[in-house]
Amino acid sequence: MPVKSMRDAINDALHLEMARDPSIIVLGEDVSGGAGGTSGEREASGGIFGVTKGLLPRFGDHRVIDTPITESAIIGAAGGAALAGLRPVAELMFADFVGVSLDQIFNQLAKFRYMFGGKTNCPAVIRLAMGAGMNMGAQHSQTMYSMLTSVPGLKVVIPSNAYDAKGLMITALRGNDPVLFFEHKALYPRKGEVPDGAYTIPFGEAALVREGEHVTVVALARMVPFAEKAIDALAKDGITCDLIDPRTTSPMDEDTILESVENTGRLVVVDESNPRCSVASDIAGMVAARGFHSLKAPVQLVTAPHTPVPFARELERAYVPSPTRIEAAIRAVMKD
Amino acid sequence: MATPPIHPTTLAPLTHEQLLRAYRQMKTIREFEERLHVEIQTGEIPGFTHLYSGQEAVAVGVCELLSDADYIVSTHRGHGHCIAKGCDVVGMMKEIYGRHDGLCKGKGGSMHIADFDKGMLGANGIVGGGQPLAVGAAIACRNRGNGTVSIAFGGDGSSNQGTVFEAMNLAVVLKVPALFVWENNGYGEHTGADYSVGSRDIAGRCRGFGMPAEVCDGSDFFAVFETMGRMVARARAGEGPAAIEARITRFFGHFEGDPQLYRAKDETKRLRESMDCLKIFRARVTAEGWLEAGELDAIDSEVLALIDRAVAEARASSPPAEADLYADVYAEY
Numbered sequence: 122m123p124v125k126s127m128r129d130a131i132n133d134a135l136h137l138e139m140a141r142d143p144s145i146i147v148l149g150e151d152v153s154g155g156a157g158g159t160s161g162e163r164e165a166s167g168g169i170f171g172v173t174k175g176l177l178p179r180f181g182d183h184r185v186i187d188t189p190i191t192e193s194a195i196i197g198a199a200g201g202a203a204l205a206g207l208r209p210v211a212e213l214m215f216a217d218f219v220g221v222s223l224d225q226i227f228n229q230l231a232k233f234r235y236m237f238g239g240k241t242n243c244p245a246v247i248r249l250a251m252g253a254g255m256n257m258g259a260q261h262s263q264t265m266y267s268m269l270t271s272v273p274g275l276k277v278v279i280p281s282n283a284y285d286a287k288g289l290m291i292t293a294l295r296g297n298d299p300v301l302f303f304e305h306k307a308l309y310p311r312k313g314e315v316p317d318g319a320y321t322i323p324f325g326e327a328a329l330v331r332e333g334e335h336v337t338v339v340a341l342a343r344m345v346p347f348a349e350k351a352i353d354a355l356a357k358d359g360i361t362c363d364l365i366d367p368r369t370t371s372p373m374d375e376d377t378i379l380e381s382v383e384n385t386g387r388l389v390v391v392d393e394s395n396p397r398c399s400v401a402s403d404i405a406g407m408v409a410a411r412g413f414h415s416l417k418a419p420v421q422l423v424t425a426p427h428t429p430v431p432f433a434r435e436l437e438r439a440y441v442p443s444p445t446r447i448e449a450a451i452r453a454v455m456k457d
Numbered sequence: 458m459a460t461p462p463i464h465p466t467t468l469a470p471l472t473h474e475q476l477l478r479a480y481r482q483m484k485t486i487r488e489f490e491e492r493l494h495v496e497i498q499t500g501e502i503p504g505f506t507h508l509y510s511g512q513e514a515v516a517v518g519v520c521e522l523l524s525d526a527d528y529i530v531s532t533h534r535g536h537g538h539c540i541a542k543g544c545d546v547v548g549m550m551k552e553i554y555g556r557h558d559g560l561c562k563g564k565g566g567s568m569h570i571a572d573f574d575k576g577m578l579g580a581n582g583i584v585g586g587g588q589p590l591a592v593g594a595a596i597a598c599r600n601r602g603n604g605t606v607s608i609a610f611g612g613d614g615s616s617n618q619g620t621v622f623e624a625m626n627l628a629v630v631l632k633v634p635a636l637f638v639w640e641n642n643g644y645g646e647h648t649g650a651d652y653s654v655g656s657r658d659i660a661g662r663c664r665g666f667g668m669p670a671e672v673c674d675g676s677d678f679f680a681v682f683e684t685m686g687r688m689v690a691r692a693r694a695g696e697g698p699a700a701i702e703a704r705i706t707r708f709f710g711h712f713e714g715d716p717q718l719y720r721a722k723d724e725t726k727r728l729r730e731s732m733d734c735l736k737i738f739r740a741r742v743t744a745e746g747w748l749e750a751g752e753l754d755a756i757d758s759e760v761l762a763l764i765d766r767a768v769a770e771a772r773a774s775s776p777p778a779e780a781d782l783y784a785d786v787y788a789e790y
C-alpha cells in the first residue's frame with residue numbers, strides 16, 4: 122500500500138472529493154497563495170502547511186478561493202455557501218484564529234439546522250491546524266477542540282494518523298453537518314499506509330490502536346503516538362494497555378471506552394488541551410457516571426497545565442504531555 | 458542648502474542629534490534583523506520569525522515623533538517597532554532566543570515582545586488583534602488630557618480584518634488620539650495587496666471612516682516623519698484619529714524559511730538597491746550637508762558591536778526554570 126504523510130492524505134481526500142462533487146469549494150488565506158503581487162508563481166503555497174496543494178490548477182479559482190485575512194468572513198461565507206447548496210471547506214490556518222471567527226462558528230453555523238426547525242443542513246468543513254511543539258508561542262499553539270466540542274451542532278474530528286485523516290475527511294465532505302477538522306501541526310509529516318482510492322471512516326467510532334489487559338489509555342491526535350511510546354516502554358514490565366483513539370470527540374464513542382474500562386478497571390486519559398472543561402475531564406466524567414463500578418483506581422488525566430502555551434523550548438517541553446508523563450500515569454493507576 | 462524638516466513638537470528643524478539618532482535607530486533595526494537571518498540558520502532560535510528589514514524608516518519615522526508616554530501596539534513583524542520605541546536590544550535578543558532574562562522572560566518570543574515602560578504595549582500574533590487595543594490606549598490618553606497619542610501599526614493584510622474596521626470607526630466615534638499606520642509592503646503572507654485590498658487604497662478606506670489619511674514613501678525617513686508628524690500634531694491637539702499608508706517593501710520572506718515563490722525572481726535584490734531606507738537617508742543627509750559620512754560610519758560600527766554583544770549575551774544566557782511555566786497566569790488566584 123502507498124505510504125503517505127498526513128498532509129498528503131488530507132490533500133488526497135480533497136482532490137478525490139472535489140473531482141467527485143462539483144459543489145465542494147475550498148476557501149481561506151493562501152489556500153493557493155500567489156494571488157496578485159508581482160510575477161511569481163500563481164499557486165505559490167497551496168496552503169501554509171501545503172494541504173491544499175494542486176487544487177487551484179485542477180479546479181480553478183471559482184472553487185479554490187484565496188481570501189484576504191478576514192476569518193470572520195471566511196467562516197461566515199462558508200456558512201452562507203452551505204445554506205445556498207455548496208459544500209465549503211474553509212481553512213482557518215492556525216486553530217487559534219478561531220477567536221476571530223467564533224461568532225460565525227458557534228452562533229451561526231452550529232445552530233442553523235436546529236434553530237430553523239430542521240429545514241436546512243449546513244455541510245461546511247472548517248480545517249484548523251492546532252497544537253504545541255514548534256515553539257510558536259501563546260497565540261499559535263493551542264488545541265481549541267475541547268472548547269468547541271462543547272457546542273451542540275458541531276462535529277469535531279481529531280485524527281492522529283494519515284489513514285484516519287483521509288477517511289475522516291471524506292466522511293466530513295460527504296456529511297451534512299458543520300465539521301471542525303483539527304489537524305495537529307506536528308502530525309502533518311507523520312507517515313502511514315494510505316490507499317489511493319476513496320474510503321470513509323464513520324464518526325463516533327473509536328480506533329483500538331493497541332490491545333492489552335491492565336489499563337485503558339484514551340489519547341487524541343499527537344498524544345496517540347506519544348501514548349504508543351509509553352505503552353511500548355511498559356511492555357518489558359509486563360504491563361499491557363488498550364489504547365483507544367476516539368478520532369472524533371463529537372460524536373464521542375463512549376461504548377468502546379466503557380467496554381475497555383470494564384475489562385481493565387483502570388483509565389488514563391491523555392489530552393493536549395488545558396485541563397479545565399477538557400476532553401480529558403469529559404471522558405473521566407463520562408466513565409465516572411457510566412462505568413464507576415468497573416474502576417479499580419482513580420482515573421489519571423495527563424493534560425497540559427492550566428497555563429497559556431509558553432514560548433521557550435524548555436517551557437513548552439514541560440507544557441506538552443510527554444511519553445514519560447504518560448508512562449508515569451499508567452504506572453500510577455497500576456498501583457491501586 | 459535646505460534646512461532639515463521641522464519637528465512638529467519643537468517646531469524647529471531636526472537637530473544634528475536627532476538626525477544621528479534616526480539613523481542609529483534604523484541601522485540598529487537593520488542589523489538586528491540581518492543578524493537574526495543568519496543566526497536562525499544555526500537552529501538555536503526557537504519558533505518562527507518575521508523580519509522587518511526594509512521597513513525601518515516607517516517604524517523610526519513614526520517613533521521619533523513619540524515619547525515613552527505615548528503608546529504603540531505592534532504586529533507579528535514587531536522587532537522594528539520595538540527597537541524604534543526604545544526597547545532594550547539585548548533584552549529583545551534574549552527574548553527571541555527564549556531566555557529567562559529576555560524582555561518577557563522567554564514566555565513570549567519574537568511575536569510577543571512588550572515593554573510597558575517604553576509605551577510598547579506588545580507585538581501581536583493575531584493579525585488585526587492590535588488595532589482595537591490601540592483605541593483603548595487612546596481612550597486612556599484622551600482621559601489623561603496630557604496630549605499623548607496611541608499608534609497602531611498594521612500591514613496591508615491586516616487592513617482587511619473586521620476588527621480593524623471596528624477599531625477605526627470606534628476611534629472616529631470617540632474622537633480619541635488613535636493613529637493607524639499602514640505598512641503596505643505589497644503582501645500579506647503569499648498574497649498580493651493588490652488582490653486582497655479590494656479598493657487598492659488603504660488610505661482611502663480610512664478616509665471613508667471619517668479620518669484624514671495620507672500616503673507616503675515608506676523608504677524615506679523624512680517622508681514618513683513629515684506625514685506622520687502632521688497626524689500626530691493634530692491628534693495631540695485633540696483633533697482625533699488619523700492614518701498614514703506607507704508604501705514599502707520587505708527584504709526577506711514572510712517568515713524565515715519562506716521560499717517566496719509568489720515573488721518575481723530578482724525582486725528583493727532589485728528592491729534592496731532602489732528602496733533601501735538607509736542608503737536613501739545617507740544620500741540625502743550627506744548631499745544636504747546635514748551629516749558627515751564619517752559620523753554615519755561610526756554609528757555603523759557601534760551598532761554592529763551592539764548586535765554582536767546582544768547575540769553573545771543571548772547565547773550565553775540560560776532558559777527559564779521549569780517552575781516559570783506556572784508563573785504569571787494571573788495577578789492573583
Ligand SMILES: Cc1ncc(C[n+]2csc(CCOP(=O)(O)OP(=O)(O)O)c2C)c(N)n1
Binds near residue numbers: 221711
Ligand atoms: C487572525 C490571523 N489570521 C492569520 C494569521 C496568519 N498571518 C500571520 S502574518 C499574516 C500576513 C499579514 O500580512 P500584513 O498585515 O500585510 O503584514 P506583513 O506580514 O506584510 O508585515 C498572516 C495571514 C494570523 N497571524 N492571525
Ligand SMILES: [Mg+2]
Binds near residue numbers: 612613614641642644
Ligand atoms: Mg504586508
